Amino acid sequence: MSIVAQAFSNHGALAKAINGFSPRQAQTDMALAVAKAIDKQSPLVVEAGTGTGKTFAYLIPAFLAIKPPSANAKSKKIIISTGTKNLQEQLFHKDIPLVKKALVSDAQVALLKGRANYLCRYRLAQYQETRGQLDANTLTDLVKVKTWANSTQTGDIGELVNVTEDSGVFPFITSTLDNCLAKDCPDYEQCYLVKARQKAIDADLIVVNHHLFFADMALKDTGFGELIPKAHVMVFDEAHQIGDIASDYFGEAFSTRQLVDLCFDVLQIYRSKLMDVKQLGLAAEKLQKSCQEFRLLFNFDPERGNWREKYHQHRFAQKFAKLKVDLDFLYQVIKLCISRNEIIDNCFDRAVKLLMQYEVMANIDINGISFWYETTPRHVVLHLTPLSVADKFSAYVKESRAGWIFTSATLAVDNSFEHFAQHLGLQGASQLLLESPFDYLQQSQLIVPRYLPEANDKNRAAHLAQLAQPLIKASKGACFMLFTSYRVMHQVAEILADNIDNTLLVQGQMAKRVLLESFVATDEAVLLATASFWEGIDVRGDKLTCVIIDKLPFASPDEPLLQARCEDVRRQGGDAFAQIQLPQAVIALKQGVGRLIRDVSDRGILVICDNRLVNRPYGETFLKSLPQMKRTRDLSQATAFLEMIK
Ligand code: SF4
Numbered sequence: 001m002s003i004v005a006q007a008f009s010n011h012g013a014l015a016k017a018i019n020g021f022s023p024r025q026a027q028t029d030m031a032l033a034v035a036k037a038i039d040k041q042s043p044l045v046v047e048a049g050t051g052t053g054k055t056f057a058y059l060i061p062a063f064l065a066i067k068p069p070s071a072n073a074k075s076k077k078i079i080i081s082t083g084t085k086n087l088q089e090q091l092f093h094k095d096i097p098l099v100k101k102a103l104v105s106d107a108q109v110a111l112l113k114g115r116a117n118y119l120c121r122y123r124l125a126q127y128q129e130t131r132g133q134l135d136a137n138t139l140t141d142l143v144k145v146k147t148w149a150n151s152t153q154t155g156d157i158g159e160l161v162n163v164t165e166d167s168g169v170f171p172f173i174t175s176t177l178d179n180c181l182a183k184d185c186p187d188y189e190q191c192y193l194v195k196a197r198q199k200a201i202d203a204d205l206i207v208v209n210h211h212l213f214f215a216d217m218a219l220k221d222t223g224f225g226e227l228i229p230k231a232h233v234m235v236f237d238e239a240h241q242i243g244d245i246a247s248d249y250f251g252e253a254f255s256t257r258q259l260v261d262l263c264f265d266v267l268q269i270y271r272s273k274l275m276d277v278k279q280l281g282l283a284a285e286k287l288q289k290s291c292q293e294f295r296l297l298f299n300f301d302p303e304r305g306n307w308r309e310k311y312h313q314h315r316f317a318q319k320f321a322k323l324k325v326d327l328d329f330l331y332q333v334i335k336l337c338i339s340r341n342e343i344i345d346n347c348f349d350r351a352v353k354l355l356m357q358y359e360v361m362a363n364i365d366i367n368g369i370s371f372w373y374e375t376t377p378r379h380v381v382l383h384l385t386p387l388s389v390a391d392k393f394s395a396y397v398k399e400s401r402a403g404w405i406f407t408s409a410t411l412a413v414d415n416s417f418e419h420f421a422q423h424l425g426l427q428g429a430s431q432l433l434l435e436s437p438f439d440y441l442q443q444s445q446l447i448v449p450r451y452l453p454e455a456n457d458k459n460r461a462a463h464l465a466q467l468a469q470p471l472i473k474a475s476k477g478a479c480f481m482l483f484t485s486y487r488v489m490h491q492v493a494e495i496l497a498d499n500i501d502n503t504l505l506v507q508g509q510m511a512k513r514v515l516l517e518s519f520v521a522t523d524e525a526v527l528l529a530t531a532s533f534w535e536g537i538d539v540r541g542d543k544l545t546c547v548i549i550d551k552l553p554f555a556s557p558d559e560p561l562l563q564a565r566c567e568d569v570r571r572q573g574g575d576a577f578a579q580i581q582l583p584q585a586v587i588a589l590k591q592g593v594g595r596l597i598r599d600v601s602d603r604g605i606l607v608i609c610d611n612r613l614v615n616r617p618y619g620e621t622f623l624k625s626l627p628q629m630k631r632t633r634d635l636s637q638a639t640a641f642l643e644m645i646k
Pocket residue numbers: 119120121122123175179180181182183185186187188191192193194
């Protein structure tokens with residue numbers, strides 16, 4: 001028996017370290033495949049259904065490869081990338097210590113987060129000097145940050161439990177790629193971010209997240225692209241997310257926020273150190289005003305759209321050109337002050353970079369690219385996204401000569417990895433599809449109710465609320481309603497509030513984590529949520545026995561990047577629906593469905609309120625991609641099942 005298989009056996013390392021551990025064939029199979037990919041440094045794609053235990057299935061071979069038992073084998077450096085910061089923390093603080101203990105490993109492990117997670121000593125000192133410009137709440141938080149800053153070892157702002165996540169203080173005490181002074185910074189030697197990166201470079205295994213990984217890979221954070229070239233193996237958990245994230249990082253963005261931040265820093269330095277250069281203040285204020293005017297051209301409510309189309313309209317082109325004139329003027333004035341101060345030098349570099357980024361967004365005629373915009377209440381962000389990252393990514397994988405392991409509970413569509421592999425240009429990767437060990441036929445039922453309204457019916461919310469009520473009653477709350485639209489979610493919430501006594505928790509009422517904690521802590525609660533609750537949520541036992549999904553999760557056809565990708569596929573003679581829209585929706589639905597059964601003893605019903613699942617030919621693709629569940633269209637059977645398990 002191989003050393004990896006031994007670790008997962010009845011009397012192996014995991015059984016000795018974890019109470020109640022029992023070997024699972026699928027987990028061992030995955031671990032063996034991962035060990036092989038690590039050994040050969042070759043690509044591997046694994047879908048491991050919920051409950052397979054995929055985390056240990058990649059951690060054990062990873063740690064065994066760091067300190068190989070055989071004297072001839074070379075030690076390997078490994079990067080593990082997860083979908084979210086929460087998962088990063090869970091790996092670093094919970095799973096990895098367990099595996100290290102089980103294998104008696106002294107491997108060095110580092111947790112590395114993105115720049116925005118670390119205190120910037122330099123900026124904190126700056127804002128202490130100019131605190132007069134901050135509002136009362138931000139000032140109160142700044143005092144708390146200062147107290148914490150005196151004692152923290154890591155500078156990780158996650159330690160700041162007494163400051164809320166959305167506090168306005170964070171932009172003032174963390175750095176961005178733009179405003180970090182890097183080697184010119186007087187605090188460079190003591191910088192928490194620099195120290196965290198150094199620790200990561202020295203570690204045997206680094207836990208990062210996908211955003212950080214692709215920022216590094218696309219060299220979007222200077223002085224950082226040192227991690228990946230040194231690694232022998234990359235493991236991506238929640239790998240279904242990486243195609244879209246990679247697209248973002250291989251693209252470009254230009255935002256009025258960057259311009260306004262630049263103006264803010266210029267004004268700051270003008271008012272404190274360069275008061276003699278009056279033009280600095282004038283130029284920065286002028287650009288600030290142009291940014292506001294540019295934002296006002298777009299709809300009041302945040303939206304996304306096609307930048308090419310907007311740019312062809314005279315008033316947009318005119319105000320966009322004005323941004324350039326004012327940015328250019330600011331650049332000229334800053335240039336006169338070079339070398340007078342490190343901040344103004346940094347502002348000069350930023351102005352140069354912004355002028356270059358501006359040109360990229362003005363050059364809208366290049367092919368193979370989607371130009372799109374999104375607005376926030378105050379800002380406009382222009383994006384350039386390549387329609388495909390396959391060529392770039394596959395070239396990178398090939399050149400690295402490393403092992404690339406991609407895993408998730410949702411990678412395959414109708415038992416095929418074609419969509420995933422094509423998106424990333426992965427050729428010749430080994431593939432493994434492991435079914436969940438849960439007995440879905442016994443543990444669950446799938447209901448597609450009869451007499452459902454059409455997807456665009458204006459009374460849809462009322463129908464959904466009516467349909468949900470007997471289910472909520474039978475499941476005694478313990479119910480998630482997952483929506484594809486905020487509007488419908490709020491409409492249903494309003495109707496339910498008038499008709500049921502259960503506690504209703506609606507996304508947006510409080511932070512996601514708090515909302516979820518309240519759901520678990522409150523008896524008979526019902527949670528209504530949209531996209532971000534479709535994945536990464538783990539509620540076990542009878543706290544969650546009913547998941548109602550309002551509609552098949554096809555991305556909005558108005559989504560500019562999706563439109564551009566579909567257009568591109570059509571131009572090449574392909575079928576955009578089959579190649580892009582359907583696989584994306586299948587993966588999203590699999591994620592949503594995955595919220596229901598989280599353990600061998602969990603039981604519950606899944607209700608999908610969309611007729612298309614049964615009356616459109618593509619409904620089969622969805623059904624074949626889901627775990628095998630007993631199916632019914634009869635709501636009374638569903639309520640009977642719920643009453644039986646409650
Ligand atoms: S190097 Fe950058 S992040 Fe670090 S303290 Fe200086 S400005 Fe802040």
